[in-house]
Amino acid sequence: MATPLTPARLAEALRDEGVRVVEHRDWRRHSRNHKGAWGPVNGVMVHHTVTRGTAASVDLCYDGYAGLPGPLCHGVIDKSGTVHLVGGGRANHAGLGDSRVLRSVIAEVATPRPLADTTDGNARFYGFEAINLGDGRDPWPEEQVEAIVRASAALCRAHGWNERSVIAHKEWTRTKIDPRGLSMHDLRGRIGGRLGERPATLPGTSRPRPSPGAGGGRGYQPFPGAAWFHRAPRSAVVTAMGERLVAEGCSAYAVGPGPQWTDADRRSYAAWQRKLGYTGRDADGWPGAVSWRALRVPRVS
Structure with a gap:
């Protein structure tokens, strides 16, 4: 378990990992902390947006929509590999999930198939939304995948976690399929490899x-x-x-x-x-x- 990074430290960790960062509007003070706990944090969750277009996707994740106010994640990763920071605290991205999965993430071991939605994931996970339609046909450019790897590795490095601390939304709850078309096995392999080295x-x-x-x-x-x-x-x-x-x-x-x-x-x-x-x-x-x-x-x- 770990205390969440401050917004300044989060941006610093991403940049230190070589991530291109755009700070969107008043993201550092934009959170759902008044609605629930933020921390202790245990891992990173990867999503897809089910949208197209950078500007519209970033605004959506910042503002949210009727019934689900923003921020909807901490960072939006566009097709070019830029991370747009939209949330500086608790975000509406993970929802309820399986406590068995959380225990496995904390232990940094393979997670079981989620069965019950009983645990608040918004308090425990950083969230990155990658812009993708989630239809199985929308491509995942290498620049975008590399940014997911680097952003995830940055937070793992900052907290001393390994790649098992990074999970998909679909690995947290049985009600989601994201990020569709992206292999979490391959993604974690790349994150683990990156954590074993430092950028040149x-x-x-x-x-x-x-x-x-x-x-x-x-x-x-x-x-x-x-x-x-x-x-x-x-x-x-x-x-x-x-x-x-x-x-x-x-x-x-x-x-x-x-x-x-x-x-x-x-x-x-x-x-x-x-x-x-x-x-x-x-x-x-x-x-x-x-x-x-x-x-x-x-x-x-």
């Missing part, structure tokens, strides 16, 4: 991506936590971070860097976040775990 480069850069232990393993400074920076620390860690930012061409320093966290550190770190491809509030200069690992600050404590 960081998005938006030509730098090699750090290994899974980078930033916390031998030789690299573990992430001290977001709150630590907000306390304006004075530490050799800040100096080491600043020196790495300078080396990456992200300096906003007039002098230094030095051990005292200052606005120059924050502006320099914001430049690093933008170099990684982050925008808006994801590039506000406050370090996060993923961008910190990518920076590979030498261990000093």
Whole structure:
């Protein structure tokens, strides 16, 4: 079980996995949290939209419809492989399903055939709607399938799950058939393969991506936590971070860097976040775990 990612962390995890992300309208504050629990989360659920067209599908999943208000998922994956984020919390996507399936997802083992619809899946699963008519004839472009793989892997990686934490809607409840025409066996195989490796480069850069232990393993400074920076620390860690930012061409320093966290550190770190491809509030200069690992600050404590 895990605490759901914040909207900012969700977007960061997707981008770190090389996913093209579009943030739709006020998605970060758009949720059904006032209607039920959101979390603990246990996995990722894949759906098809039964629609065509990106704009109409994204708006539908954001707004919902009579009898089923939006958001209807967390992200809509279009035919070109772009993920459109539409929900920042509980979403109306999974509905009721089988508690035996949930227990298997938690244990990360093969799921049984669903029989009973007794458990609230909206509280326990992230949901991705892939644009597809679901008629068995509408194709699944490779770009779209790869985006499903990457988006699913991003959340599994963020929570430390394996590929068995990714299921189809039809594997949750006997009342659904989605995603029709997409092999979950093959999909999980690709997700598992991706979780066993790291992408070759960081998005938006030509730098090699750090290994899974980078930033916390031998030789690299573990992430001290977001709150630590907000306390304006004075530490050799800040100096080491600043020196790495300078080396990456992200300096906003007039002098230094030095051990005292200052606005120059924050502006320099914001430049690093933008170099990684982050925008808006994801590039506000406050370090996060993923961008910190990518920076590979030498261990000093």
